[in-house]
Amino acid sequence: MNARARRPFSREQRLTIIQGMLVFVLIVVVLQLWLLTATMNAWLGGDESLVWPAAAASGAGLALNVGLFLYLTRLERTRGGGG
Amino acid sequence: MADFHRDSRAPIDPTISTPGREGLTGTAPANLYARTIDREQITIAPDGAPPDMQPAWRQDFPIDWPQDLYVERRDFMKFMVLTSAAFTMGQLWIGVQNWYRKRTAQPPVQRIASVDEVAVGGSIGFTYPNEFEPCLLVRLTTSEFVAFGQKCTHLSCAVIPRPTEGSFHCPCHEGRFDLRTGVPTAGPPRRPLTRIVLELRGQDIFAVGVEERT
Numbered sequence: 001m002n003a004r005a006r007r008p009f010s011r012e013q014r015l016t017i018i019q020g021m022l023v024f025v026l027i028v029v030v031l032q033l034w035l036l037t038a039t040m041n042a043w044l045g046g047d048e049s050l051v052w053p054a055a056a057a058s059g060a061g062l063a064l065n066v067g068l069f070l071y072l073t074r075l076e077r078t079r080g081g082g083g
Numbered sequence: 084m085a086d087f088h089r090d091s092r093a094p095i096d097p098t099i100s101t102p103g104r105e106g107l108t109g110t111a112p113a114n115l116y117a118r119t120i121d122r123e124q125i126t127i128a129p130d131g132a133p134p135d136m137q138p139a140w141r142q143d144f145p146i147d148w149p150q151d152l153y154v155e156r157r158d159f160m161k162f163m164v165l166t167s168a169a170f171t172m173g174q175l176w177i178g179v180q181n182w183y184r185k186r187t188a189q190p191p192v193q194r195i196a197s198v199d200e201v202a203v204g205g206s207i208g209f210t211y212p213n214e215f216e217p218c219l220l221v222r223l224t225t226s227e228f229v230a231f232g233q234k235c236t237h238l239s240c241a242v243i244p245r246p247t248e249g250s251f252h253c254p255c256h257e258g259r260f261d262l263r264t265g266v267p268t269a270g271p272p273r274r275p276l277t278r279i280v281l282e283l284r285g286q287d288i289f290a291v292g293v294e295e296r297t
Binding site: 014072 | 185
C-alpha cells in the first residue's frame with residue numbers, strides 16, 4: 001500500500017463519507033422495518049413460507065450495516081480518534 | 084510581545100539584538116518549533132465569524148461545531164445499526180415462534196354444543212384450542228354454522244356478533260367482519276378472523292381445526 005493510500009481522510013471527507021453511509025443505513029433499516037411488518041402479517045395469517053427467507057434478508061441487511069460500521073471505526077482508527 | 088508571535092515565515096532581522104531573535108538557536112525563530120493547531124481543531128462558529136466577533140458565552144464555552152456535526156452523525160449511525168440488529172432479532176423471533184407453532188400438536192377435537200343449544204341468528208362462546216383462545220359459534224340458518232376466533236385481527240379486542248347486520252363488530256376501533264366469512268369489511272383490520280373448522284356429528288357440533296388466513 002503506497003503512502004497516498006495510507007493518508008487518512010480529513011474531517012470534511014469523513015463527514016461526507018459518514019453522511020453517505022448514514023443514508024445507506026437508513027434505507028436498509030426502513031426496508032428491514034417493512035420486511036418485519038410484512039412477515040409478521042403473513043405469519044399471523046398462517047403463511048409460514050416467508051419466515052426464514054425474510055429472516056435471511058434481514059440478516060443480510062444487518063451484515064451490510066455492521067460492515068459499514070466496522071469500516072467507519074477503521075477510518076477513525078487510522079485518523080487516531082474521531083472525537 | 085506582539086512581535087514575538089508574528090508570522091514565522093516573515094523575514095527576520097539578522098541583527099542579534101532584535102527582540103524577535105530572543106531565545107533563538109542559530110537563526111531559527113523561537114516560535115518555529117511551537118506546537119501548531121491542526122486545521123481540523125480550529126473551532127468555527129455556525130455563522131462563520133471569527134472568534135473575536137462571537138458573543139461572550141460562545142467565547143467562554145466554544146464548541147467545535149464541525150466536530151459536533153460529525154460526532155452526532157456517527158452516533159446516529161451507531162443507533163441505526165442497533166435498530167437494524169433489533170429488526171433482525173424480531174425476524175428470528177418470528178422464526179422461533181413459527182418453529183414452536185409447528186412443533187405443537189394438532190388442535191384437539193372438542194365438542195362445542197348441540198345443535199339445539201344455538202338458536203338461528205344466535206351465538207355462543209367457547210375456547211379453542213386452549214383456554215386462552217376465545218371463539219364464537221354462530222348459527223346462520225337452521226343448517227349452517229360458522230365459528231371464528233373472537234380476537235380482532237387488528238389489536239385483539241373481542242369482536243361481538245351482530246347477526247342482524249350480518250357482521251362481527253369490534254368496539255375498540257370500529258372494525259367489522261363479515262358474519263359468514265370472517266373477512267374484514269370496515270375499519271383497521273386487514274386480516275380475516277381465525278376460522279374454526281367445524282364438524283357436525285349427529286346433533287353435536289365439534290371444533291376440529293384452526294385455519295389462519297391472510
